[in-house]
Amino acid sequence: MPENAHRHPLLFLATEELLQQNPYVAEFFISLGLGLPPAEMSPAEYFASLDRELLEDLGLERGSLAERFSAFTELLENMKTGASGALIESITITGGHDKDGRPEEFTLTVKPGEVICIVGPTGSGKSRFLADIEWLAQGDTPTGRTVLINGAPPEPGRRFAIDRKLVAQLSQNMNFVMDLTVEEFVTMHAESRMVADVAGVTRTIIDLANDLAGEKFTRETPVTSLSGGQSRALMIADTSCLSTSPIVLIDEIENAGIDRKRAVRTLVDKRKIVLMATHDPILALIGERRLVFRNGGISAIITTSELERANLAVFEEMDARLSAVRNALRNGEVIGRMPTNLLSC
Numbered sequence: 001m002p003e004n005a006h007r008h009p010l011l012f013l014a015t016e017e018l019l020q021q022n023p024y025v026a027e028f029f030i031s032l033g034l035g036l037p038p039a040e041m042s043p044a045e046y047f048a049s050l051d052r053e054l055l056e057d058l059g060l061e062r063g064s065l066a067e068r069f070s071a072f073t074e075l076l077e078n079m080k081t082g083a084s085g086a087l088i089e090s091i092t093i094t095g096g097h098d099k100d101g102r103p104e105e106f107t108l109t110v111k112p113g114e115v116i117c118i119v120g121p122t123g124s125g126k127s128r129f130l131a132d133i134e135w136l137a138q139g140d141t142p143t144g145r146t147v148l149i150n151g152a153p154p155e156p157g158r159r160f161a162i163d164r165k166l167v168a169q170l171s172q173n174m175n176f177v178m179d180l181t182v183e184e185f186v187t188m189h190a191e192s193r194m195v196a197d198v199a200g201v202t203r204t205i206i207d208l209a210n211d212l213a214g215e216k217f218t219r220e221t222p223v224t225s226l227s228g229g230q231s232r233a234l235m236i237a238d239t240s241c242l243s244t245s246p247i248v249l250i251d252e253i254e255n256a257g258i259d260r261k262r263a264v265r266t267l268v269d270k271r272k273i274v275l276m277a278t279h280d281p282i283l284a285l286i287g288e289r290r291l292v293f294r295n296g297g298i299s300a301i302i303t304t305s306e307l308e309r310a311n312l313a314v315f316e317e318m319d320a321r322l323s324a325v326r327n328a329l330r331n332g333e334v335i336g337r338m339p340t341n342l343l344s345c
């Protein structure tokens with residue numbers, strides 16, 4: 001290894017202490033087909049002590065091991081701290097053109113903690129807009145839009161990095177194909193994110209998902225038998241607790257049988273940027289701004305007014321009543337006469 005090659009300080013720590021600090025480092029040795037180093041030996045000493053024939057059998061070069069170990073531990077550290085590169089302070093979307101090529105006259109800057117809603121008739125380009133953000137478009141999508149991170153174009157490596165994704169997408173369809181229980185599924189994800197307390201985080205996610213879901217499920221429920229609303233709630237809780245992506249895109253949350261408002265608040269609490277396509281009045285009015293789509297372009301950006309916000313309480317009351325009727329129908333009850341005063345406002 002050259003003198004100036006990168007050496008990580010953990011190379012010189014006794015393995016016992018190293019594994020106590022970071023059990024996932026064991027994966028490095030296992031993946032190469034090596035046994036774990038003796039407890040009192042550091043990885044650097046271990047690499048020096050390895051038998052030449054064994055290294056040859058495994059196709060490994062002694063000189064490259066320290067460097068590979070350093071790169072591996074650095075990657076682990078980045079994943080553990082959730083570092084997806086530099087901190088996101090804003091995203092800026094610059095208009096492209098609509099389906100007829102007419103320019104969109106807008107520049108929109110969004111900061112963490114903000115919720116932006118997306119409205120417009122079917123086929124008007126809402127999903128395309130979310131996809132532009134997901135791809136960090138650089139004038140190279142059908143809309144010609146450009147997305148800037150902290151005011152500058154993202155590095156090309158960042159656009160396509162899968163381990164440092166800036167954008168988490170909660171899509172309408174959640175189909176599980178794996179034969180796992182909810183607990184196994186969430187544990188697997190928590191482990192892959194290398195959180196310190198896998199069991200604790202798993203419990204939190206399942207509890208949160210149950211809070212959001214209309215109908216409860218247990219940790220033993222197979223993921224394949226979750227209802228649409230339950231799996232949606234699980235994904236929202238999971239994204240909120242485990243995703244390191246600072247931008248969350250939500251494509252329609254309605255009809256999912258979950259506490260939609262709390263679900264969105266859960267995501268926003270974590271200082272994320274939330275962009276949500278929705279026509280649900282309760283969700284649309286939570287947003288600070290809403291983008292109105294027409295013919296593939298943004299035709300207006302409306303800031304939610306105090307007056308609109310004030311209506312939220314009325315819509316929530318209407319929503320609660322409708323939910324009560326839905327539950328009554330589900331339970332086979334007969335619906336009596338409803339008060340009409342809410343409808344007249």
Ligand SMILES: Nc1ncnc2c1ncn2[C@@H]1O[C@H](COP(=O)(O)OP(=O)(O)OP(=O)(O)O)[C@@H](O)[C@H]1O
Binds near residue numbers: 099128142
């Ligand atoms: N500015 C544009 N230029 C060219 N094509 C566009 C533009 N915007 C959207 N499209 C295309 O128009 C089609 C419909 O758009 P999209 O699916 O985004 O609409 P939507 O509003 O999400 O519809 P729905 O509400 O039915 O899901 C897609 O094929 C999309 O790629």
